[in-house]
Amino acid sequence: MGSIEINKDTYLKWYESMLLMRKFEEKAGQLYGQQKIRGFCHLYIGQEAVLAGAISVLKQEDSMITAYRDHAHALAKGVTPNAVMAELYGKATGCSKGKGGSMHMFSKEKHFYGGHGIVGGQIPLGAGVAFAEKYKSTGFLNVAYMGDGAVRQGVLSETFNMAALWKLPVIFVCENNGYAMGTSVERTTVQTDIYKLGLPYGIPSSPVDGMDPVAVHNAMDEAAQRARNGEGPTFLEMRTYRYKGHSMSDPQKYRTKEELESYKAKDPIETIKHAIEQAGYADEKWFEEIDNKIKAEIDESVKFAEESPWPEASELYTDVYMQKDYPYIKD
Numbered sequence: 001m002g003s004i005e006i007n008k009d010t011y012l013k014w015y016e017s018m019l020l021m022r023k024f025e026e027k028a029g030q031l032y033g034q035q036k037i038r039g040f041c042h043l044y045i046g047q048e049a050v051l052a053g054a055i056s057v058l059k060q061e062d063s064m065i066t067a068y069r070d071h072a073h074a075l076a077k078g079v080t081p082n083a084v085m086a087e088l089y090g091k092a093t094g095c096s097k098g099k100g101g102s103m104h105m106f107s108k109e110k111h112f113y114g115g116h117g118i119v120g121g122q123i124p125l126g127a128g129v130a131f132a133e134k135y136k137s138t139g140f141l142n143v144a145y146m147g148d149g150a151v152r153q154g155v156l157s158e159t160f161n162m163a164a165l166w167k168l169p170v171i172f173v174c175e176n177n178g179y180a181m182g183t184s185v186e187r188t189t190v191q192t193d194i195y196k197l198g199l200p201y202g203i204p205s206s207p208v209d210g211m212d213p214v215a216v217h218n219a220m221d222e223a224a225q226r227a228r229n230g231e232g233p234t235f236l237e238m239r240t241y242r243y244k245g246h247s248m249s250d251p252q253k254y255r256t257k258e259e260l261e262s263y264k265a266k267d268p269i270e271t272i273k274h275a276i277e278q279a280g281y282a283d284e285k286w287f288e289e290i291d292n293k294i295k296a297e298i299d300e301s302v303k304f305a306e307e308s309p310w311p312e313a314s315e316l317y318t319d320v321y322m323q324k325d326y327p328y329i330k331d
Helices: 008-033 048-055 071-076 081-089 122-135 154-165 194-201 213-228 257-264 268-279 284-307 313-317
Strands: 063-065 142-147 170-176 205-209 234-239
Touching: 008 048, 008 071, 008 081, 008 213, 008 268, 008 284, 048 071, 048 170, 048 213, 048 268, 063 122, 071 081, 081 284, 122 142, 122 154, 122 170, 154 170, 154 194, 170 194, 170 213, 194 205, 194 234, 205 213, 213 234
Parallel strands: 063 142, 142 170, 170 234, 205 234
Antiparallel strands: none
């Protein structure tokens, strides 16, 4: 039974937050094509419900960690569009001071701990953060996101065992978009029901419709209650879909146009918009105002990024070691 009520305000926040993620990512894709953003760029378009449904359950102090498809996660945790866009540009005003770029968004203030480029590398780190929360008796939890490709890393098994043994307050979430980098789940694993990987460790595990914020909210609510009650981890397989390629250089030849369109027909933003309209929670004027507000925020983030300074060369020597006067760093 859920503890966090879903009401009118929840639906309106879901719509606004998902629209911000979608429009921000669309703009990031355009800017990458213009070579304003360099390096890698992994878009989240289509998967927004996974984050919207989670944020409506989590407390501000709960932490989040994820892989390199991380722009939307940073936005969901409250990092400003300005700080995320500036980071994509590699500017000094970015949330990682321009040193991380697309794949390494961080915000200590918002309890968002990455953004990790090593496949599966964030999984044990999430458990480590949860261990710290338990050790300090904070009452907060960590949500550790991973892709369907990362679950085949050996570190998943090690982490599940340790998290279950110590009953850590962590929710492991696999964002299963079906294709990892570009190879279908069916071709890469004998266990296509990914959630079942948690069962041998005694971890409550289940599949969730990752295209539906309501389903995500309810599953995350139950998992969060378990974590806060000292009952240990939960593993959720969010079955979702990305409309774009793995990265901007992905030709997407591994799937059909018909399959893509079938998932677009279940678009979470349109689904929630329809639900809001049916319930009479908002009228067309409200939707128009939100659209204009988000467009203005994104336009401002681009202007902010364009006008921000590049990091100084001396920044190469900072944030490397905890010890500020580390003797082996010379500039």
